[in-house]
Amino acid sequence: MSDVFENIASYTQDYAQDIYNFACELIRVESLSGQERGVAALVEHKMQKLEFDDVTVDRMGNVRGSVGTGQTLICADGHMDTVGGGNEEQWTRPPFSGEQDDEHLYGRGAADMKAAIAAMVYAGKVVQDLQLGDRFTYMVCATVQEEPCEGLAWEYLIEKEGLYPDFVIIAEPSDDLISLAQKGRMELKISVTGKSAHASAPHMGDNAIYSMAKIVTELERLNDNLDVEDKDLGKGSLVVSEIASHAPSRSSVADYCEISIDRRLTWGESPQYALEQVQRLPSVVAAQATVELHTFEEPSYTGLIPQKECTFPAWKIEKDHILTSSTVQAYENLFKISPTLTTWPFSTNGVAIMGKHNIPVIGYGPGELAACHVANECVKKEQVIRATMMYAAMCVTYTEEKMGE
DSSP: OHHHHHHHHHHHHHTHHHHHHHHHHHHTSOOBTTOOHHHHHHHHHHHHHTTOSEEEEOTTOOEEEEEOOOSEEEEEEEEOOBOOOOOGGGOSSOTTOOOBOSSEEESTTIIIIIHHHHHHHHHHHHHHHTTOTTSEEEEEEEESOTTTSTTHHHHHHHHTTOOOOSEEEEOSOOTTOEEEEEOEEEEEEEEEEOBOOBTTOGGGSBOHHHHHHHHHHHHHHHHHTOOOEETTTEEOEEEEEEEEEEOSSTTBOOOEEEEEEEEEEOTTOOHHHHHHHHHTOHHHHHTTOEEEEOEEOOOOTTSOOOOEESEEOOEEOOTTSHHHHHHHHHHHHHHSSOOOEEEESSOOTHHHHTTTTOOOEEEOOSSOGGGTTSTTOEEEHHHHHHHHHHHHHHHHHHHHHHHHO
Protein backbone atom coordinates (compact mmCIF):
# COMPACT_ATOMS: atom_id res chain seq x y z
CA MET A 1 0.00 0.00 0.00
CA SER A 2 2.88 2.38 0.71
CA ASP A 3 3.79 2.29 -2.98
CA VAL A 4 0.42 3.88 -3.78
CA PHE A 5 1.17 6.96 -1.71
CA GLU A 6 4.72 7.20 -3.00
CA ASN A 7 3.33 7.11 -6.53
CA ILE A 8 0.70 9.75 -5.72
CA ALA A 9 3.43 12.01 -4.36
CA SER A 10 5.73 11.38 -7.31
CA TYR A 11 3.10 11.91 -10.00
CA THR A 12 1.85 15.06 -8.29
CA GLN A 13 5.37 16.50 -8.23
CA ASP A 14 5.66 15.79 -11.94
CA TYR A 15 2.61 18.00 -12.50
CA ALA A 16 3.66 20.72 -10.04
CA GLN A 17 4.38 23.48 -12.54
CA ASP A 18 1.25 22.63 -14.53
CA ILE A 19 -0.80 22.97 -11.34
CA TYR A 20 0.74 26.35 -10.52
CA ASN A 21 0.25 27.62 -14.06
CA PHE A 22 -3.38 26.54 -14.14
CA ALA A 23 -4.06 28.19 -10.79
CA CYS A 24 -2.53 31.43 -12.06
CA GLU A 25 -4.57 31.20 -15.25
CA LEU A 26 -7.71 31.01 -13.12
CA ILE A 27 -6.58 33.93 -10.95
CA ARG A 28 -6.09 36.16 -14.00
CA VAL A 29 -9.80 35.88 -14.86
CA GLU A 30 -11.95 38.02 -12.57
CA SER A 31 -14.94 36.03 -11.33
CA LEU A 32 -17.24 37.90 -9.00
CA SER A 33 -20.34 36.02 -7.88
CA GLY A 34 -22.72 35.74 -10.80
CA GLN A 35 -19.82 36.39 -13.20
CA GLU A 36 -17.98 33.08 -13.12
CA ARG A 37 -18.46 32.20 -16.82
CA GLY A 38 -14.82 32.78 -17.81
CA VAL A 39 -13.40 30.64 -15.02
CA ALA A 40 -16.04 27.96 -15.60
CA ALA A 41 -14.96 27.73 -19.24
CA LEU A 42 -11.31 27.33 -18.21
CA VAL A 43 -12.13 24.58 -15.71
CA GLU A 44 -14.33 22.75 -18.21
CA HIS A 45 -11.66 22.97 -20.91
CA LYS A 46 -8.88 21.82 -18.59
CA MET A 47 -10.77 18.71 -17.47
CA GLN A 48 -11.60 17.89 -21.09
CA LYS A 49 -7.96 18.36 -22.08
CA LEU A 50 -6.85 16.08 -19.23
CA GLU A 51 -9.34 13.50 -20.58
CA PHE A 52 -11.64 13.23 -17.60
CA ASP A 53 -14.23 10.51 -18.12
CA ASP A 54 -17.15 12.92 -17.95
CA VAL A 55 -17.40 16.72 -17.87
CA THR A 56 -20.70 18.60 -17.52
CA VAL A 57 -21.96 22.12 -16.84
CA ASP A 58 -25.42 22.32 -15.27
CA ARG A 59 -28.09 25.01 -15.69
CA MET A 60 -26.79 26.91 -12.69
CA GLY A 61 -23.27 26.99 -14.13
CA ASN A 62 -21.54 24.51 -11.82
CA VAL A 63 -18.80 22.52 -13.59
CA ARG A 64 -18.35 18.85 -12.77
CA GLY A 65 -15.75 16.43 -14.01
CA SER A 66 -15.20 12.83 -12.94
CA VAL A 67 -12.67 10.01 -13.27
CA GLY A 68 -13.00 6.40 -12.19
CA THR A 69 -15.69 3.77 -12.43
CA GLY A 70 -16.21 2.65 -8.83
CA GLN A 71 -19.52 2.86 -6.99
CA THR A 72 -18.14 4.96 -4.13
CA LEU A 73 -18.56 8.59 -5.20
CA ILE A 74 -16.16 11.11 -3.69
CA CYS A 75 -16.51 14.80 -4.54
CA ALA A 76 -14.12 17.71 -4.04
CA ASP A 77 -15.77 21.12 -3.83
CA GLY A 78 -14.26 24.48 -4.72
CA HIS A 79 -16.13 27.68 -5.50
CA MET A 80 -15.14 29.67 -8.58
CA ASP A 81 -16.37 33.07 -7.40
CA THR A 82 -14.26 35.52 -5.43
CA VAL A 83 -14.75 38.81 -3.67
CA GLY A 84 -13.68 41.95 -5.55
CA GLY A 85 -10.12 43.11 -5.91
CA GLY A 86 -10.62 46.09 -3.61
CA ASN A 87 -8.33 49.10 -3.59
CA GLU A 88 -5.53 48.30 -6.04
CA GLU A 89 -3.28 50.85 -4.34
CA GLN A 90 -3.06 48.47 -1.39
CA TRP A 91 -1.68 45.67 -3.59
CA THR A 92 2.03 45.27 -4.29
CA ARG A 93 1.06 43.29 -7.39
CA PRO A 94 -2.11 43.84 -9.47
CA PRO A 95 -4.91 41.74 -7.93
CA PHE A 96 -5.46 39.76 -11.13
CA SER A 97 -1.82 39.40 -12.19
CA GLY A 98 -1.65 35.70 -11.36
CA GLU A 99 2.06 36.03 -10.69
CA GLN A 100 4.21 33.39 -9.01
CA ASP A 101 7.66 33.12 -7.51
CA ASP A 102 9.56 30.22 -6.00
CA GLU A 103 7.25 29.93 -2.98
CA HIS A 104 3.88 31.58 -3.65
CA LEU A 105 1.05 32.19 -6.10
CA TYR A 106 -0.40 35.71 -5.97
CA GLY A 107 -3.71 37.42 -6.71
CA ARG A 108 -7.38 37.55 -5.82
CA GLY A 109 -8.61 33.99 -5.38
CA ALA A 110 -5.15 32.48 -4.87
CA ALA A 111 -6.15 31.18 -1.43
CA ASP A 112 -9.93 31.51 -1.73
CA MET A 113 -9.97 29.31 -3.71
CA LYS A 114 -8.62 29.00 -7.24
CA ALA A 115 -5.40 27.23 -6.29
CA ALA A 116 -7.59 24.63 -4.59
CA ILE A 117 -9.58 24.13 -7.80
CA ALA A 118 -6.33 23.55 -9.69
CA ALA A 119 -5.30 21.02 -7.03
CA MET A 120 -8.69 19.29 -7.24
CA VAL A 121 -8.46 18.99 -11.02
CA TYR A 122 -4.92 17.62 -11.08
CA ALA A 123 -5.73 15.17 -8.29
CA GLY A 124 -8.17 13.70 -10.79
CA LYS A 125 -5.38 13.42 -13.34
CA VAL A 126 -3.17 11.62 -10.82
CA VAL A 127 -6.00 9.20 -9.98
CA GLN A 128 -6.45 8.56 -13.69
CA ASP A 129 -2.74 8.11 -14.46
CA LEU A 130 -2.30 5.64 -11.62
CA GLN A 131 -5.51 3.80 -12.56
CA LEU A 132 -6.83 4.02 -9.01
CA GLY A 133 -10.48 4.54 -9.88
CA ASP A 134 -11.71 0.97 -10.17
CA ARG A 135 -13.19 1.13 -6.64
CA PHE A 136 -14.30 4.76 -6.55
CA THR A 137 -15.35 7.68 -8.73
CA TYR A 138 -13.66 10.99 -8.00
CA MET A 139 -15.60 14.09 -9.02
CA VAL A 140 -14.42 17.70 -9.13
CA CYS A 141 -17.23 20.17 -8.40
CA ALA A 142 -16.37 23.77 -9.29
CA THR A 143 -19.32 25.70 -7.93
CA VAL A 144 -20.88 29.15 -8.21
CA GLN A 145 -22.15 31.92 -5.91
CA GLU A 146 -20.59 30.67 -2.68
CA GLU A 147 -19.34 34.04 -1.50
CA PRO A 148 -22.77 35.66 -1.05
CA CYS A 149 -24.76 32.48 -0.38
CA GLU A 150 -22.78 29.45 0.71
CA GLY A 151 -24.50 26.13 0.11
CA LEU A 152 -26.69 27.51 -2.67
CA ALA A 153 -24.88 25.60 -5.43
CA TRP A 154 -24.93 22.34 -3.50
CA GLU A 155 -28.61 22.62 -2.71
CA TYR A 156 -29.07 22.75 -6.47
CA LEU A 157 -26.68 19.83 -7.09
CA ILE A 158 -28.37 17.65 -4.48
CA GLU A 159 -32.01 18.66 -4.87
CA LYS A 160 -32.16 19.32 -8.64
CA GLU A 161 -29.31 17.25 -10.09
CA GLY A 162 -29.67 14.28 -7.72
CA LEU A 163 -26.00 14.26 -6.70
CA TYR A 164 -25.50 12.19 -3.52
CA PRO A 165 -21.80 11.45 -2.97
CA ASP A 166 -20.46 9.24 -0.20
CA PHE A 167 -18.59 12.28 1.10
CA VAL A 168 -17.34 15.68 0.01
CA ILE A 169 -13.94 17.29 0.50
CA ILE A 170 -14.40 21.00 1.17
CA ALA A 171 -11.19 22.47 -0.29
CA GLU A 172 -11.43 25.83 1.50
CA PRO A 173 -8.21 27.20 3.03
CA SER A 174 -7.19 25.15 6.07
CA ASP A 175 -3.45 25.94 6.32
CA ASP A 176 -2.53 22.24 6.04
CA LEU A 177 -4.88 21.35 8.93
CA ILE A 178 -7.92 19.08 8.71
CA SER A 179 -11.19 20.81 9.55
CA LEU A 180 -13.97 18.81 11.19
CA ALA A 181 -16.64 21.46 11.80
CA GLN A 182 -17.90 24.97 11.23
CA LYS A 183 -20.55 27.19 12.76
CA GLY A 184 -23.75 27.86 10.89
CA ARG A 185 -25.19 31.29 10.33
CA MET A 186 -28.31 33.18 9.36
CA GLU A 187 -29.04 36.66 8.01
CA LEU A 188 -31.89 38.40 9.82
CA LYS A 189 -33.69 41.66 9.13
CA ILE A 190 -35.52 43.64 11.81
CA SER A 191 -37.80 46.46 10.68
CA VAL A 192 -39.62 49.05 12.76
CA THR A 193 -42.37 51.40 11.61
CA GLY A 194 -42.78 54.73 13.39
CA LYS A 195 -44.84 57.87 12.83
CA SER A 196 -43.51 60.92 11.05
CA ALA A 197 -43.81 64.44 12.46
CA HIS A 198 -42.09 67.77 12.02
CA ALA A 199 -38.67 67.76 13.71
CA SER A 200 -39.68 70.90 15.65
CA ALA A 201 -42.44 68.92 17.37
CA PRO A 202 -40.94 65.41 17.83
CA HIS A 203 -43.45 64.56 20.59
CA MET A 204 -46.11 64.38 17.88
CA GLY A 205 -44.34 61.51 16.15
CA ASP A 206 -42.89 58.12 16.98
CA ASN A 207 -39.23 57.95 16.02
CA ALA A 208 -38.41 54.57 14.47
CA ILE A 209 -34.69 55.16 14.97
CA TYR A 210 -35.14 55.58 18.73
CA SER A 211 -37.12 52.33 18.88
CA MET A 212 -34.41 50.59 16.88
CA ALA A 213 -31.71 51.99 19.15
CA LYS A 214 -33.30 50.15 22.09
CA ILE A 215 -33.38 46.97 20.01
CA VAL A 216 -29.70 47.32 19.07
CA THR A 217 -28.77 47.75 22.74
CA GLU A 218 -30.60 44.55 23.65
CA LEU A 219 -29.04 42.70 20.70
CA GLU A 220 -25.58 43.65 21.94
CA ARG A 221 -26.52 42.38 25.39
CA LEU A 222 -27.89 39.16 23.86
CA ASN A 223 -24.59 38.54 22.06
CA ASP A 224 -22.75 38.87 25.36
CA ASN A 225 -25.04 36.35 27.05
CA LEU A 226 -25.57 33.53 24.55
CA ASP A 227 -25.67 30.36 26.62
CA VAL A 228 -25.31 27.44 24.16
CA GLU A 229 -21.66 26.37 23.93
CA ASP A 230 -20.14 23.48 21.99
CA LYS A 231 -16.83 21.93 23.09
CA ASP A 232 -15.39 22.24 19.57
CA LEU A 233 -17.07 25.34 18.14
CA GLY A 234 -17.64 27.40 21.26
CA LYS A 235 -20.53 29.86 21.40
CA GLY A 236 -22.42 31.51 18.58
CA SER A 237 -22.39 35.25 17.99
CA LEU A 238 -24.57 38.10 16.83
CA VAL A 239 -23.51 41.22 14.91
CA VAL A 240 -25.61 44.14 13.67
CA SER A 241 -24.09 44.61 10.23
CA GLU A 242 -26.29 47.17 8.45
CA ILE A 243 -28.73 49.96 9.37
CA ALA A 244 -31.01 52.12 7.23
CA SER A 245 -33.82 54.55 7.99
CA HIS A 246 -36.39 56.71 6.23
CA ALA A 247 -37.99 60.06 6.93
CA PRO A 248 -39.86 62.51 4.65
CA SER A 249 -36.91 64.90 5.06
CA ARG A 250 -33.96 65.65 7.33
CA SER A 251 -36.28 67.92 9.31
CA SER A 252 -38.73 65.10 10.04
CA VAL A 253 -39.10 62.32 12.58
CA ALA A 254 -38.01 58.98 11.06
CA ASP A 255 -40.98 56.76 10.24
CA TYR A 256 -39.02 53.62 9.35
CA CYS A 257 -35.78 51.89 10.38
CA GLU A 258 -34.30 48.49 9.61
CA ILE A 259 -31.15 46.60 10.52
CA SER A 260 -29.45 43.44 9.28
CA ILE A 261 -27.98 40.88 11.65
CA ASP A 262 -25.35 38.22 11.02
CA ARG A 263 -26.08 35.47 13.55
CA ARG A 264 -23.48 32.71 13.84
CA LEU A 265 -24.93 29.41 15.07
CA THR A 266 -22.91 26.99 17.15
CA TRP A 267 -23.64 23.27 17.23
CA GLY A 268 -26.93 22.83 19.09
CA GLU A 269 -28.49 26.13 17.99
CA SER A 270 -31.17 25.84 15.33
CA PRO A 271 -32.23 28.74 13.10
CA GLN A 272 -35.68 28.67 14.72
CA TYR A 273 -34.14 28.90 18.19
CA ALA A 274 -32.07 31.92 17.17
CA LEU A 275 -35.01 33.60 15.45
CA GLU A 276 -37.24 33.22 18.51
CA GLN A 277 -34.50 34.61 20.76
CA VAL A 278 -34.66 37.87 18.84
CA GLN A 279 -38.44 37.92 18.52
CA ARG A 280 -38.81 37.63 22.32
CA LEU A 281 -36.61 40.62 23.16
CA PRO A 282 -38.68 43.18 25.14
CA SER A 283 -37.66 46.04 22.83
CA VAL A 284 -38.71 44.03 19.77
CA VAL A 285 -42.08 43.26 21.32
CA ALA A 286 -42.61 46.86 22.46
CA ALA A 287 -41.82 48.26 19.01
CA GLN A 288 -43.99 45.62 17.30
CA ALA A 289 -40.97 45.04 15.09
CA THR A 290 -40.92 42.54 12.23
CA VAL A 291 -38.15 39.92 12.38
CA GLU A 292 -37.54 37.90 9.23
CA LEU A 293 -34.86 36.12 7.22
CA HIS A 294 -33.17 37.80 4.29
CA THR A 295 -33.72 36.06 0.94
CA PHE A 296 -31.03 35.58 -1.71
CA GLU A 297 -32.27 36.05 -5.29
CA GLU A 298 -29.23 37.04 -7.38
CA PRO A 299 -28.97 35.40 -10.84
CA SER A 300 -26.22 32.96 -11.74
CA TYR A 301 -24.09 33.73 -14.79
CA THR A 302 -26.37 31.38 -16.73
CA GLY A 303 -29.41 33.52 -15.91
CA LEU A 304 -30.89 31.04 -13.43
CA ILE A 305 -32.39 32.98 -10.52
CA PRO A 306 -32.44 31.07 -7.23
CA GLN A 307 -34.55 31.85 -4.19
CA LYS A 308 -33.08 30.91 -0.85
CA GLU A 309 -33.77 32.00 2.69
CA CYS A 310 -30.47 32.99 4.23
CA THR A 311 -30.12 30.29 6.83
CA PHE A 312 -27.06 28.04 6.86
CA PRO A 313 -26.86 25.18 9.41
CA ALA A 314 -23.69 24.20 11.27
CA TRP A 315 -22.01 20.88 10.53
CA LYS A 316 -19.60 18.66 12.43
CA ILE A 317 -17.91 15.36 11.60
CA GLU A 318 -16.90 13.33 14.65
CA LYS A 319 -13.30 12.36 15.33
CA ASP A 320 -14.16 8.65 15.26
CA HIS A 321 -16.01 8.86 11.91
CA ILE A 322 -14.58 6.74 9.10
CA LEU A 323 -14.07 9.90 7.05
CA THR A 324 -11.94 11.48 9.78
CA SER A 325 -9.83 8.38 10.38
CA SER A 326 -9.27 7.74 6.66
CA THR A 327 -8.29 11.38 6.09
CA VAL A 328 -5.81 11.22 8.96
CA GLN A 329 -4.45 7.99 7.48
CA ALA A 330 -4.00 9.63 4.07
CA TYR A 331 -2.07 12.50 5.65
CA GLU A 332 0.16 10.19 7.69
CA ASN A 333 0.89 7.92 4.73
CA LEU A 334 1.86 10.86 2.55
CA PHE A 335 3.75 13.10 4.95
CA LYS A 336 4.91 10.68 7.69
CA ILE A 337 3.59 12.89 10.51
CA SER A 338 0.23 13.18 12.27
CA PRO A 339 -2.06 16.02 11.18
CA THR A 340 -3.63 18.66 13.37
CA LEU A 341 -7.42 18.62 13.56
CA THR A 342 -9.22 21.97 13.68
CA THR A 343 -12.52 23.74 13.05
CA TRP A 344 -13.31 26.61 10.68
CA PRO A 345 -14.54 29.98 11.98
CA PHE A 346 -16.04 30.81 8.57
CA SER A 347 -18.90 29.29 6.61
CA THR A 348 -18.63 26.96 3.61
CA ASN A 349 -20.73 24.93 1.18
CA GLY A 350 -20.81 22.27 3.87
CA VAL A 351 -23.88 24.03 5.32
CA ALA A 352 -25.95 22.45 2.55
CA ILE A 353 -24.04 19.22 2.03
CA MET A 354 -23.90 18.09 5.65
CA GLY A 355 -25.70 20.81 7.58
CA LYS A 356 -28.92 20.33 5.61
CA HIS A 357 -28.56 16.99 3.79
CA ASN A 358 -26.34 15.02 6.19
CA ILE A 359 -23.79 13.99 3.55
CA PRO A 360 -20.43 13.75 5.35
CA VAL A 361 -17.92 16.50 4.65
CA ILE A 362 -14.38 17.22 5.76
CA GLY A 363 -12.21 20.26 5.17
CA TYR A 364 -8.70 20.41 3.76
CA GLY A 365 -7.29 22.99 1.38
CA PRO A 366 -4.32 25.20 0.58
CA GLY A 367 -4.12 28.71 1.97
CA GLU A 368 -4.55 30.60 5.24
CA LEU A 369 -7.62 32.47 6.47
CA ALA A 370 -5.48 35.57 7.05
CA ALA A 371 -4.79 35.73 3.29
CA CYS A 372 -8.47 35.67 2.26
CA HIS A 373 -10.50 38.75 1.26
CA VAL A 374 -7.48 41.02 1.76
CA ALA A 375 -4.97 42.84 -0.42
CA ASN A 376 -1.91 40.82 -1.53
CA GLU A 377 -3.75 37.52 -1.32
CA CYS A 378 -1.38 34.61 -1.85
CA VAL A 379 -0.99 30.89 -1.27
CA LYS A 380 2.06 28.72 -0.63
CA LYS A 381 2.99 26.45 -3.52
CA GLU A 382 3.92 23.70 -1.08
CA GLN A 383 0.38 23.67 0.31
CA VAL A 384 -1.11 23.48 -3.19
CA ILE A 385 0.96 20.38 -3.95
CA ARG A 386 0.15 18.77 -0.61
CA ALA A 387 -3.56 19.37 -1.24
CA THR A 388 -3.33 17.71 -4.66
CA MET A 389 -1.72 14.67 -3.08
CA MET A 390 -4.30 14.59 -0.29
CA TYR A 391 -7.32 14.65 -2.58
CA ALA A 392 -6.06 11.59 -4.45
CA ALA A 393 -4.91 9.79 -1.30
CA MET A 394 -8.15 10.44 0.60
CA CYS A 395 -10.05 8.55 -2.08
CA VAL A 396 -7.76 5.54 -1.62
CA THR A 397 -7.79 5.43 2.19
CA TYR A 398 -11.53 6.02 2.50
CA THR A 399 -12.36 3.28 0.00
CA GLU A 400 -9.97 0.81 1.65
CA GLU A 401 -11.34 1.54 5.13
CA LYS A 402 -14.94 1.35 3.90
CA MET A 403 -14.31 -2.05 2.31
CA GLY A 404 -12.67 -3.28 5.52
CA GLU A 405 -15.66 -2.43 7.72
